[in-house]
Amino acid sequence: MNKKMNLLMFSGDYDKVLAALILANTARELEVDVTMFFAFWGLFIIRDPEKATLADKTVYEKMFGMVTPKGPEELPLSKMNMVGLGKQMLLEMMEDDKTPSLTDFLNGARKKGVKFYGCKLSVEVMGFKEEELLPEVEIITAKDYLINALDSDMQLFI
Amino acid sequence: MNKKMNLLMFSGDYDKVLAALILANTARELEVDVTMFFAFWGLFIIRDPEKATLADKTVYEKMFGMVTPKGPEELPLSKMNMVGLGKQMLLEMMEDDKTPSLTDFLNGARKKGVKFYGCKLSVEVMGFKEEELLPEVEIITAKDYLINALDSDMQLFI
Amino acid sequence: MNKKMNLLMFSGDYDKVLAALILANTARELEVDVTMFFAFWGLFIIRDPEKATLADKTVYEKMFGMVTPKGPEELPLSKMNMVGLGKQMLLEMMEDDKTPSLTDFLNGARKKGVKFYGCKLSVEVMGFKEEELLPEVEIITAKDYLINALDSDMQLFI
Numbered sequence: 436m437n438k439k440m441n442l443l444m445f446s447g448d449y450d451k452v453l454a455a456l457i458l459a460n461t462a463r464e465l466e467v468d469v470t471m472f473f474a475f476w477g478l479f480i481i482r483d484p485e486k487a488t489l490a491d492k493t494v495y496e497k498m499f500g501m502v503t504p505k506g507p508e509e510l511p512l513s514k515m516n517m518v519g520l521g522k523q524m525l526l527e528m529m530e531d532d533k534t535p536s537l538t539d540f541l542n543g544a545r546k547k548g549v550k551f552y553g554c555k556l557s558v559e560v561m562g563f564k565e566e567e568l569l570p571e572v573e574i575i576t577a578k579d580y581l582i583n584a585l586d587s588d589m590q591l592f593i
Numbered sequence: 594m595n596k597k598m599n600l601l602m603f604s605g606d607y608d609k610v611l612a613a614l615i616l617a618n619t620a621r622e623l624e625v626d627v628t629m630f631f632a633f634w635g636l637f638i639i640r641d642p643e644k645a646t647l648a649d650k651t652v653y654e655k656m657f658g659m660v661t662p663k664g665p666e667e668l669p670l671s672k673m674n675m676v677g678l679g680k681q682m683l684l685e686m687m688e689d690d691k692t693p694s695l696t697d698f699l700n701g702a703r704k705k706g707v708k709f710y711g712c713k714l715s716v717e718v719m720g721f722k723e724e725e726l727l728p729e730v731e732i733i734t735a736k737d738y739l740i741n742a743l744d745s746d747m748q749l750f751i
Numbered sequence: 752m753n754k755k756m757n758l759l760m761f762s763g764d765y766d767k768v769l770a771a772l773i774l775a776n777t778a779r780e781l782e783v784d785v786t787m788f789f790a791f792w793g794l795f796i797i798r799d800p801e802k803a804t805l806a807d808k809t810v811y812e813k814m815f816g817m818v819t820p821k822g823p824e825e826l827p828l829s830k831m832n833m834v835g836l837g838k839q840m841l842l843e844m845m846e847d848d849k850t851p852s853l854t855d856f857l858n859g860a861r862k863k864g865v866k867f868y869g870c871k872l873s874v875e876v877m878g879f880k881e882e883e884l885l886p887e888v889e890i891i892t893a894k895d896y897l898i899n900a901l902d903s904d905m906q907l908f909i
Contacts, residue, residue, distance in 0.1 A: 438901050443749070445612060446671070450791055454761060457872065461893045467901065475608055476672060495686050503673075513762070514792060515819075525876075528811050532875050556615065559690050560683075577619045585596045585625065585746050588901050591759070591908040592749040601907070603770060604829070633766055634830060653844050661831075714773065717848050718841075735777045743754050743783065743904050750907040 439468045441587040443580070447476030447504070448513035449522060449537060455593045456540035463547035470587070471544070472580045473572070474554035477593075478561060479504040480541070481551060481569045488567060496562025507537045545571055552580065597626045597745040601738070604751060605634030605662070606671035607680060607695060613751045614698035621705035628745070629702070630738045631730070632712035635751075636719060637662040638699070639709060639727045646725060654720025665695045703729055710738065755784045755903040759896070762909060763792030763820070764829035765838060765853065771909045772856035779863035786903070787860070788896045789888070790870035794877060795820040796857070797867060797885045804883060812878025823853045861887055868896065 440462050442455050459469045473481050484506035489497050504510050515521035529536070535543075545551070551571045558565070558574055565574060584590045598620050600613050617627045631639050642664035647655050662668050673679035687694070693701075703709070709729045716723070716732055723732060742748045756778050758771050775785045789797050800822035805813050820826050831837035845852070851859075861867070867887045874881070874890055881890060900906045 440897075440901065445609065451761065454790060457893050458897060462897055465894065465897060467897070474612060493686075493689055495682055495689065499682060499686065524811055524815060528809075528815065528876050528878065531809055531811065534872065534876055556692065560686050560692055562686065577615050578623065581598075581616065581620055581623060581625070585598065587747070589903070589906045590747045590749060591906060592751050593908050603767065632770060651844075651847055653840055653847065657840060657844065714850065718844050718850055720844065735773050736781065739756075739774065739778055739781060739783070743756065745905070748905045748907060750909050 437466055437468045439470070439587040441470045441472070441584040441590045443584070443590070443592045444471055444473045444477035444480060445475050445592060446513065447479045447510055449507075449510040450512050450525070451593050452480055452507065452510060453537050453540065455591075456537065456544055459544045459549045460540055460547060463544070463549060469544075469549040470552065470583055471549055472552045472554060472575075472583075474557045478553060478557055478563060478568075479510060480507055481553065481572050482506050482563070482567055483569055484509075486567050488564060491564070492562045499561060500563070507541050510537070545569070554580070595624055595626045597628070597747075599628045599630070599742040599745040599748045601742070601748070601750045602629055602631045602635035602638060603633050604671065605637045605668055607665075607668040608670050608683070609751050610638050610665065610668060611695050611698065613749075614695065614702055617702045617707045618698055618705060621702070621707060627702075627707040628710065628741055629707055630710045630712060630733075630741075632715045636711060636715055636721060636726075637668060638665055639711065639730050640664050640721070640725055641727055642667075644725050646722060649722070650720045657719060658721070665699050668695070703727070712738070753782055753784045755786070757786045757788070757900040757903040757906045759900070759906070759908045760787055760789045760793035760796060761791050762829065763795045763826055765823075765826040766828050766841070767909050768796050768823065768826060769853050769856065771907075772853065772860055775860045775865045776856055776863060779860070779865060785860075785865040786868065786899055787865055788868045788870060788891075788899075790873045794869060794873055794879060794884075795826060796823055797869065797888050798822050798879070798883055799885055800825075802883050804880060807880070808878045815877060816879070823857050826853070861885070870896070
């Protein structure tokens with residue numbers, strides 16, 4: 436039976452998400468079952484940049500949706516972001532080394548069968564609609580997450 | 594035998610604590626044994642807002658105690674706090690969805706038998722007195738934490 | 752057989768690193784096998800302060816190497832750093848309690864046989880040379896990390 440890895444994606448920082456997606460892709464190459472559960476700021480990672488909508492949202496939900504990152508490439512760094520300057524530097528350094536982009540790793544994870552789950556409570560509080568997220572994403576509860584995580588060989592809070 | 598979950602509460606950010614307490618409450622509903630070990634900034638979560646004292650503290654401990662959050666509702670967000678504006682927005686969005694408050698989840702965890710431990714070294718360095726913390730909190734060492742964590746089915750650093 | 756603990760050192764914050772190294776030292780006293788995998792900002796922890804070099808680096812790598820912390824004592828706090836003021840306060844409070852310094856805990860971990868690994872991709876992107884890191888550090892891939900972590904009794908992302 437395959438080993439299982441469960442990642443709770445909480446922070447939505449560009450650098451942490453990059454690390455998590457590298458782990459997810461690598462784990463799939465090792466035939467490890469990978470589950471990513473996106474909650475709070477982590478939901479920004481799986482917003483489909485083309486599908487943002489204002490329909491059927493409260494004023495706060497509209498404002499919140501507009502001032503927050505729309506998809507993976509807009510995520511800030513967890514530190515040294517310096518209004519985008521530090522992030523730009525990191526991107527240049529990645530390009531110099533021919534490292535794939537965050538979107539490449541995200542698409543890799545989607546193709547390799549990483550399971551994507553969105554946190555029901557977070558989706559409701561932040562006012563996201565299921566159709567604003569990537570089509571692979573299934574909305575589940577904290578209970579569903581816990582049952583999966585407790586049955587995994589490793590769990591990280593990222 | 595019950596499954597076991599061990600959470601190391603390090604950050605003391607409002608949003609991360611909310612996520613952790615939702616997991617703790619949900620885990621108890623699944624009859625999972627839950628241990629929360631509060632260290633460093635995590636100690637602010639279990640300060641009893643009514644019991645802050647200046648007695649028997651050094652100048653630094655007094656200053657530190659005064660400029661830091663007194664209890665769960667004063668905790669800042671991990672990001673987009675924007676001098677409290679982002680947090681206020683989140684609180685409004687939570688209220689719109691009738692989500693219970695952080696204090697509700699904390700009291701739920703206390704009633705449901707989540708075990709609360711405070712880190713001995715952190716308590717000493719920050720100068721907190723045991724009577725300034727919630728009555729459920731027992732002070733233990735890093736060694737006690739590790740023995741518990743290594744024997745658990747999942748561990749998160751939050 | 753010994754229990755195993757695997758720590759993914761991502762953040763490079765003074766306070767988080769302090770917590771992680773206290774856990775690592777304590778785990779070794781319990782005869783737990785300890786692996787620390789340093790990635791991204793975590794690499795700053797294992798830079799040898801005496802061995803920084805500019806040779807054979809791109810412009811970005813040189814700039815990046817210069818504006819980032821050189822070794823453990825230069826790391827900032829994860830919060831309340833306040834341009835070093837909050838950190839100074841923490842250091843004074845630690846000294847009042849005769850708590851060993853971060854460097855003491857790092858050297859303790861080195862002496863007690865904690866295994867130190869650096870992330871290959873991070874080292875390449877950030878342009879660090881192996882000789883700029885502590886001599887114990889071995890450079891490994893994300894795949895090597897995962898194989899170790901999946902075989903451990905607990906894993907934390909710090």
